[in-house]
Amino acid sequence: MKPFQYTRLSTEDLSSGTTLRDSTILAGGTNLVDLMKYGVEEPDSLADIGKLPYTQIEESDKGLLLGALVTNADTAYHAAVKSTYPVLNKAILAAASSQLRNRATNGGNLLQRTRCYYFYDTTMPCNKREPGTGCAAIKGFNRIHAILGTSASCIATHPSDMCVALAALEAKVLVLRKGETIVIPFDQLHRLPGDQPEKDHNLEPGDLITHIQLPAEGFSEHFEYLKIRDRESYAFALVSVAACLKVSEGKIADIRVALGGVAHKPWKLKEVEKDFFGKEASTENFQSLAEQLIQGAQGFGTNDFKISLVKGAIVRALNNALNPS
Amino acid sequence: MNTNLVHFTLNGEPVEVAIEPWTTLLDYLRYHQKLVGTKKGCDHGQCGACTVLIDGNSVNSCLCLLVSLDGAEITTIEGVATADNLSLEQQIFIEEDAYQCGFCTPGQICSTIAMRNRAEINSEEELKDWMSGNLCRCAAYKNITKAARRIYEES
Numbered sequence: 001m002k003p004f005q006y007t008r009l010s011t012e013d014l015s016s017g018t019t020l021r022d023s024t025i026l027a028g029g030t031n032l033v034d035l036m037k038y039g040v041e042e043p044d045s046l047a048d049i050g051k052l053p054y055t056q057i058e059e060s061d062k063g064l065l066l067g068a069l070v071t072n073a074d075t076a077y078h079a080a081v082k083s084t085y086p087v088l089n090k091a092i093l094a095a096a097s098s099q100l101r102n103r104a105t106n107g108g109n110l111l112q113r114t115r116c117y118y119f120y121d122t123t124m125p126c127n128k129r130e131p132g133t134g135c136a137a138i139k140g141f142n143r144i145h146a147i148l149g150t151s152a153s154c155i156a157t158h159p160s161d162m163c164v165a166l167a168a169l170e171a172k173v174l175v176l177r178k179g180e181t182i183v184i185p186f187d188q189l190h191r192l193p194g195d196q197p198e199k200d201h202n203l204e205p206g207d208l209i210t211h212i213q214l215p216a217e218g219f220s221e222h223f224e225y226l227k228i229r230d231r232e233s234y235a236f237a238l239v240s241v242a243a244c245l246k247v248s249e250g251k252i253a254d255i256r257v258a259l260g261g262v263a264h265k266p267w268k269l270k271e272v273e274k275d276f277f278g279k280e281a282s283t284e285n286f287q288s289l290a291e292q293l294i295q296g297a298q299g300f301g302t303n304d305f306k307i308s309l310v311k312g313a314i315v316r317a318l319n320n321a322l323n324p325s
Numbered sequence: 326m327n328t329n330l331v332h333f334t335l336n337g338e339p340v341e342v343a344i345e346p347w348t349t350l351l352d353y354l355r356y357h358q359k360l361v362g363t364k365k366g367c368d369h370g371q372c373g374a375c376t377v378l379i380d381g382n383s384v385n386s387c388l389c390l391l392v393s394l395d396g397a398e399i400t401t402i403e404g405v406a407t408a409d410n411l412s413l414e415q416q417i418f419i420e421e422d423a424y425q426c427g428f429c430t431p432g433q434i435c436s437t438i439a440m441r442n443r444a445e446i447n448s449e450e451e452l453k454d455w456m457s458g459n460l461c462r463c464a465a466y467k468n469i470t471k472a473a474r475r476i477y478e479e480s
Contacts, residue, residue: 001347003327003347004346004347005327006346006390006392008329008392008395026390029388029389029390029393030370033349033388033390034369034370034388036347037368038369046346046390048393050393071382073382073443077443077445093451093454096458097370097373098436098439098440098454098455098456098458099370099376099384099439100385102379102382102384103379103384103385103388233457234454234457234458
């Protein structure tokens with residue numbers, strides 16, 4: 001690991017913002033430290049935010065406010081998450097290992113980087129790691145790569161399970177920017193690769209995620225997080241589906257479907273969902289929604305199977321949400 | 326010298342140390358403290374051989390920078406019991422023959438302690454998932470799972 005300077009931030013340090021702009025932020029470090037060992041990330045200085053006060057989960061009539069420094073495990077096992085937002089509980093517990101969930105933080109989960117093999121392999125070209133060098137995945141081994149929203153520069157996926165559930169719940173991200181708190185809707189946090197795949201998200205240098213706001217509606221009656229992977233635990237998703245439904249007299253009152261493992265960000269199309277409001281909650285309509293949601297999907301050889309896999313997964317997840325066991 | 330001061334408790338003893346910030350908890354335990362019960366397997370958070378307890382929670386010590394653990398209570402396999410008075414988890418691992426070469430066993434045992442502390446296991450699937458972050462290259466999984474189940478039920 002390349003040597004670096006280390007600063008442990010206090011709340012008072014935040015008022016200047018200087019340290020954050022010039023440093024890479026360290027929280028749980030489960031992804032960052034690994035990337036530093038591989039030489040993918042080589043920061044000159046780390047700003048450790050572990051002592052900042054974003055360590056609580058607070059309930060209010062607006063919903064649930066998750067501190068950015070609460071661990072993934074403490075979030076998943078929180079009583080209100082289990083009772084009101086079970087899709088989030090299930091998504092978090094489908095991710096990583098118990099050890100990683102015990103250390104990884106909510107803010108860090110949002111900002112974790114892709115697990116594209118070529119991004120990790122510093123001997124290979126990668127536009128995300130080293131802009132302008134090319135994408136080895138497009139004509140390489142791309143079993144885990146994206147089929148939606150890709151570009152000629154990058155076909156990496158966002159690896160998080162938690163983010164897929166947060167996208168479905170339409171959470172908001174609270175960010176400290178130059179001393180002010182700004183609110184970013186979840187679907188605007190991450191971005192598609194375009195011609196700047198080195199940018200995973202729309203945050204600015206110096207920004208600090210402080211909280212995630214869950215809305216009051218948690219879809220605790222009709223939900224599913226379906227994760228399909230090469231082994232039953234401790235593996236990233238080939239495809240995953242967070243499905244949330246509200247049903248009234250057999251008709252869809254609300255429907256949310258977010259996909260993981262298929263794009264550079266959790267894939268969710270509000271305009272497609274809205275088309276199904278008021279329609280019958282049926283397998284036929286779920287199939288139709290799946291077709292529309294993945295319209296334009298394109299495989300790159302070894303990930304072609306994802307197109308039919310994700311279609312089936314969407315329908316299965318929605319049926320499971322409709323008819324909870 | 327690029328060092329930072331950090332305070333923590335290690336197996337019940339308070340420690341203050343100035344350390345190079347790129348030192349992981351795993352390397353500190355093995356090379357500075359000579360606590361070699363915690364093993365270095367993959368060094369990338371994938372095998373679980375380096376699992377220790379921080380504030381009662383199991384973590385991969387290879388992915389923790391020691392400087393970031395200011396104020397933490399760290400427990401390694403050396404701290405869970407004494408040689409003549411084994412912990413419940415160790416005793417059950419012996420009784421169930423839940424290891425072969427033993428390299429992964431300190432991490433496995435730390436994971437079962439954390440599982441017991443968390444007390445959120447409701448099914449066989451959840452138990453297996455909890456333990457899935459600890460690989461056993463000898464594939465002694467059948468007895469490891471049996472031991473983990475007994476530990477959870479008996480605690």
